[in-house]
Amino acid sequence: MMCGGFLRVVRPSAVGLMSSLMVKKSQVCHRTPVSIRYSGSGNSEEEKISRFPVPYKKNLPYDIVELMEEVELKGGFLPNVFKVLAHRPAEFRAFFAYYNLLMNKETGGLSKADRELIVVATSAHNNCLYCVVSHSALHRIYSKKPTLADQVAVNYEVADLTARERAMLDFALTVCRSETVTDKHFSSLEAHGFDRDDIWDIAAITAFFALSNRMAHLTDMRPNTEFYNMGRVPRDKRSPGTEDDRP
Template identity: 80%
Template sequence: MASNLVSKLFRPPLTQLVCLRSGSLFRGKGAAAAATGTRSSSSGSPPEKISRYPIPYKKDLPYDIVELMEEVESKGGFLPNVFKVLSHRPAEFRAFFAYYNELMNKDTGRLTKADRELIVVATSIHNRCLYCVVSHSALHRIYSKNPTLCDQVIVNYENADLAPRERAMLDFAMAVCRCDTITEQHFKSLEEAGFDREDAWDIAAIAAFFAMSNRLAHLTDMRPNLEFFNLGRIPRDKSKDKAGDGN
């Protein structure tokens, strides 16, 4: 079950990333750091704080959650901190990622994976969520192959180089995010951009789900992995991959 979930949660970005290996979850000295919501640093600097809540020891977590974490880390090269932080409450962890998967990885509707990530970035900016802005900007760069658009959206989406359909999509997402009164004109504007009412539900549901996620990140003081900051900014060197395949 965990294997099926991880393939849906992170396909293809975390399974195709070229990034630094951070090692197995909670190994050695990292175990003590994990219990206090910090992670150790190999440079000798003070450990980086991940959460203000305790992060469980691996041995204390349910098997399905450990299996999911290990597979995500194995395929992606590092374990996003949201997995560690939310494992503090295993039942809610499962519910969170089940709904995340339904919203972000569905194959129906007119929203692309890049569209979905752009909605998360724009609304998370409004909600001042550092973790979601950084992590989902990285995923947008990977899906869209556009390394600069999210940076523009982060500053001001209204001035970003958006296509008309992207602008209509974000206008609607932001209306939901701000709790504006939703009128028929909102739906009409979406329809003029090529979206239908089911797409409107998807846009709104993503904005709503990540409003919750943003606030959990605020509560826990969740910090983004350093690996996220550069993902999708530098083109992948495919010649190295080919050289590795030949050995």
């Protein structure tokens, strides 16, 4: 999402950091770097995750480093979107604050799996490799369905969806393609149990990830390899950093 497992892998205390990010924005971290590795110039193909410079950790504001460390500690790896967006710290803060409001809200009729499925379907339409791979991983984790996101990424119209999921994705793709939204769309969604706030959420997630998809294209952001196996590998065969029961 840009995307993919950012704030979902963070403890509640770390999520709370988002409300104070702007207060600390002028502070710069001068601690010795720990396990988070930055390529800086991206000299090798292995290290190249963006067309733009990836900042060294020691040069980043303290609040951003603290959030990154929380994410890596909980999830076992740091999604590349954090490193790439750190190129512009103020925009990093704004991006993740809105991401958190949309994807981690505790109210409304959309489950975490629903939200991830919207991202997969619309990101596939927008040809965003990073978002499809990372959010497919999260959908597998939350839904416990190891193949549905793959189907949706290829062609949601023939995927094994419920009638409710299909109505949700039909509307998300209407928004994604900038087609005219009518009262008929609302009626269809309401018939499947969605209320007006849910409809807003579907549209807002779609719109936010349209931005994310395009920034991923701009930067040529590459998915972390860890995402590919998340939610697929049995518990007893998992390697470190591939948790499949995150909060």
